[in-house]
Amino acid sequence: MSAEIIANQTQQATQVPPAPKPPGELSGEPAPAAAASPARQPSRKRLALRAFARDKAAVVALVVLLLAVGGAILAPLLTSYDPYAGDSSRRLAPLFTPGHWLGLDGQGRDIWSRLLYGGRYSLTVAFVPVLCVFPIALALGLFAGATKSRLGGIAMRVLDAVFAFPIVLLALALAAVFGGGLGNVMMAIGITLLPYMTRVAYNATVQEIGKEYIEAARVAGATNAQLLFKQLMPNVVSPLVVYATSTMGLMIVTASGLSFLGVGITPPTPDWGVMTSDGSQVLLEGYAHVATIPGFAVLVVALAFNLLGDGIRDALDPHKQTS
Amino acid sequence: MHPYDALIRVENLRKEYTVKSMFGTSAKSFVAVEDASFHISRGETWGLIGESGSGKTTIGRMLLSLVEPTSGTILFDGNDISKLDRSYQRQMRRRTQMVFQDSGSAFNPRRPVGEQIAFGLLQYDLCTRREARGKVLDLLDRVGLADMHYDRYAHEFSGGQKQRLGIARALASRPDFIVLDEPTAALDVSVQAQILNLLKDLQQERHLTLMLITHNLALVEFMCDRAAVLNHGVLVEAGSVDDMFQAPQSDLTRKLLDAVLEPEISAAA
Numbered sequence: 327m328s329a330e331i332i333a334n335q336t337q338q339a340t341q342v343p344p345a346p347k348p349p350g351e352l353s354g355e356p357a358p359a360a361a362a363s364p365a366r367q368p369s370r371k372r373l374a375l376r377a378f379a380r381d382k383a384a385v386v387a388l389v390v391l392l393l394a395v396g397g398a399i400l401a402p403l404l405t406s407y408d409p410y411a412g413d414s415s416r417r418l419a420p421l422f423t424p425g426h427w428l429g430l431d432g433q434g435r436d437i438w439s440r441l442l443y444g445g446r447y448s449l450t451v452a453f454v455p456v457l458c459v460f461p462i463a464l465a466l467g468l469f470a471g472a473t474k475s476r477l478g479g480i481a482m483r484v485l486d487a488v489f490a491f492p493i494v495l496l497a498l499a500l501a502a503v504f505g506g507g508l509g510n511v512m513m514a515i516g517i518t519l520l521p522y523m524t525r526v527a528y529n530a531t532v533q534e535i536g537k538e539y540i541e542a543a544r545v546a547g548a549t550n551a552q553l554l555f556k557q558l559m560p561n562v563v564s565p566l567v568v569y570a571t572s573t574m575g576l577m578i579v580t581a582s583g584l585s586f587l588g589v590g591i592t593p594p595t596p597d598w599g600v601m602t603s604d605g606s607q608v609l610l611e612g613y614a615h616v617a618t619i620p621g622f623a624v625l626v627v628a629l630a631f632n633l634l635g636d637g638i639r640d641a642l643d644p645h646k647q648t649s
Numbered sequence: 650m651h652p653y654d655a656l657i658r659v660e661n662l663r664k665e666y667t668v669k670s671m672f673g674t675s676a677k678s679f680v681a682v683e684d685a686s687f688h689i690s691r692g693e694t695w696g697l698i699g700e701s702g703s704g705k706t707t708i709g710r711m712l713l714s715l716v717e718p719t720s721g722t723i724l725f726d727g728n729d730i731s732k733l734d735r736s737y738q739r740q741m742r743r744r745t746q747m748v749f750q751d752s753g754s755a756f757n758p759r760r761p762v763g764e765q766i767a768f769g770l771l772q773y774d775l776c777t778r779r780e781a782r783g784k785v786l787d788l789l790d791r792v793g794l795a796d797m798h799y800d801r802y803a804h805e806f807s808g809g810q811k812q813r814l815g816i817a818r819a820l821a822s823r824p825d826f827i828v829l830d831e832p833t834a835a836l837d838v839s840v841q842a843q844i845l846n847l848l849k850d851l852q853q854e855r856h857l858t859l860m861l862i863t864h865n866l867a868l869v870e871f872m873c874d875r876a877a878v879l880n881h882g883v884l885v886e887a888g889s890v891d892d893m894f895q896a897p898q899s900d901l902t903r904k905l906l907d908a909v910l911e912p913e914i915s916a917a918a
Contacts, residue, residue: 370759537754539765541715542818545747546765547739547772560759644758644802 377641384637387630394627398445407436409443409596418613431601431616432608441623444596447508448624451581451591452574452631455516459523460570467527468562472535472554482528485521493518497580501589511590515577526569530562568639575631582624598624655688655724656826656858657712662686662721664707664882681707683882685721689826694852694859696869696876696890698905704882705862706750709828712860713745714738725826743773746819748812750831755815756803762814763789763799769821788817792847809840816847826858833868845871866909870894878902 378384397404407426412434416423419430428437466485470478488496500514534540535558543557578598584590585599586606593600598620605617640646664682681704689695699705710716712723714730723730725741733741746769749755756762766788767781776784786796792813803811812832819827829848833841845868852859861872869876869890877887878901885899897903 538749538751539755539757541710542747542749542755542765542815543757543768544715545713545742545745546769546818546822547742548768557757561757564759645804 374641377643377646378637381637381640383633384640387633387637390626390630391634394445394623394630395449397442398449401439401442401446404442405436405439407439409435409440410594411435418608418611418616420613421615428619429615432604432613435596437601437616437619440596440601441598441620444598444601444620445623447591447595447597448578448582448599449627450508451512451515451597452578452627455512455519456523456570456574456577458512459516459519460566463520463523463527464559464563464566466524467529467566468531468554468559470524471528471531472558482524485524488521489525493522493576494580494583497584498587498589501584506589506592508591508595511581511584514584515581518580519573519577522573523566523570527562527566530565531558534558534561564642565639568635568642570635571638572632572635575628575635578624578631579628582620654691656691656726657689657860658724659688659708659712660686660722660724662708662711662723663719664704664711664716665719681882682711682718682879685879685882685884687877687884687887689858689860690875691858692852692856693875694861694873696861696863696873697879698863698866698869698876698902699879700864700901700905703879705879706830708879709747709830709860709862712826713747713828714742715747739773743822744825745828746822746824746826747828747830748815748819748832750834753803753808753811753835756811758803760802761800762803762806763801766814766818766821769818773822775822785817785821788820789814791820791851792817793843808836809844812836812840812844813847816844816851820851820855823855824857826860828860828862830862831864832861834863834865841868848872864905866894866905870909878905 401409413430414434416430417432417434419426419434421427421429423429426436426438428441431437431440466478466481469475470482491499497514497518500517501511504510504514540553540557543553548557581590582597582599582602585592585597586603588603591597591600593604601620602617602624605613605615605620609617662682662685663680665678665680667676667678669676685708687695697705697708707716711718712725718731725745728737728741730738730741756765763782763785766785770776770781770784771778782799785799789795789798794810794813794817798806798810798814803814806814812835815832832848833844836844848859849872851857859872861868863869873890875888876890876893877884878893878899879885880899880901886893886897886902893902894906897906
């Protein structure tokens, strides 16, 4: 290349970032935000609620869950029958028997009453372990993900080892070791759940901490505590809430499975798993309703938790919130 | 401006990363920056040119104390930044800011952008909580955005607008020195020009010293008087941009120069 050509080309190169700005500086640039409402935007909470309300499946799921919880709490008002006391003369009465619209089970106990009272146990087993594990998983995941310390690394490796066990098998083994009863089942489920929830928190932390807004906050003078709690944590809590909600469905199935297998909540407690187990004994005699009704309740509630989880994910996603 | 009045002077800067294996038994090391020395004069725009992975962003981050150097010294306004006491360190943080490359992830997706711009103001006690909103609105106005943008979230903005927001945030703490890390890499050409002109105007107005990190020599030509070329962590060429364009000293510079000139060559042929 001759110097002349270079000089010539250099001159052209200076023009590569083209031309001075046009008079209306913004006009060249599309402004998608400008079309929306000019006033102050509604708060994030309101936007999230609006996004949630648009998701019909999630709203239905929420209603179903509220009905289930309400039914469990208000059980004494919704039925006059004792879930433990049976009328053996009328055992296995079918659906729509006068006074017992869901029929009676193998010991002549009212199934509607047992379903309502059973919700207290089954729903507790779904909620409580998840709620207890949530803060532990969040703290562990944030710590291991944000500090990249040796201790955090070891904690994650230990939890990885727990991953190797199938979730139901581990819960089964733990429940067998701890023994039956509500508290022990919840403990077994909580321990089974911990590696999964921690992994979600850890992954979210590692993913978010590499993003530039963390560095930007540091340049803007944020302290480590501010980075962790104000910048990082909200972006980790959201996926964890979604995961926890969906997981509650799985936990209710697992808990019922444990009860069904006889290592969970013990009869005659009216847990949905116990009821399904009781019903299975008369299934072959041709009385399907005793087992299928509580089984159906587990199915519906588990499904509702999953749909609710999806709804929450969409509601918390800033991209899906529009005013 | 006196040529020796350097705001930033860097001597023998080196950064080595070690990657430990899972059990910490063996370690591999990787030199990101090798023995870099340069200075940036007050009020100038200094270009740092290199391909991706050459260590140019690492140098920028070391200047802002986001990454700690393995060895070497960085003098900011004559003071070694590794030896500053806490309050001076804070002062330095306030006076040095950054405009990030990936405007998509440079703002927290879950907080309004105005609040994030105000954060710097409040963090460095530059105004009261009540004044913050007004000050941010002034900044938004200065970078060509409107009042209504204050309460919006990052995903609601176009690439160019996000970069304007990034500039507003960098300006909030009234810095002397701003690192521009590929500020226009994600933008199309017409928007690039708007952003660069905005930066030039702001530099005049606020007496800013800028460091432009880029792989694009055309940007350097447009923005900078002096620049350096980084190749795999080593500064292979430094000096005035005019000299560099007239008589490139290193193969890499020639290569980068060719990349910029390519369209004109094919047009001339």
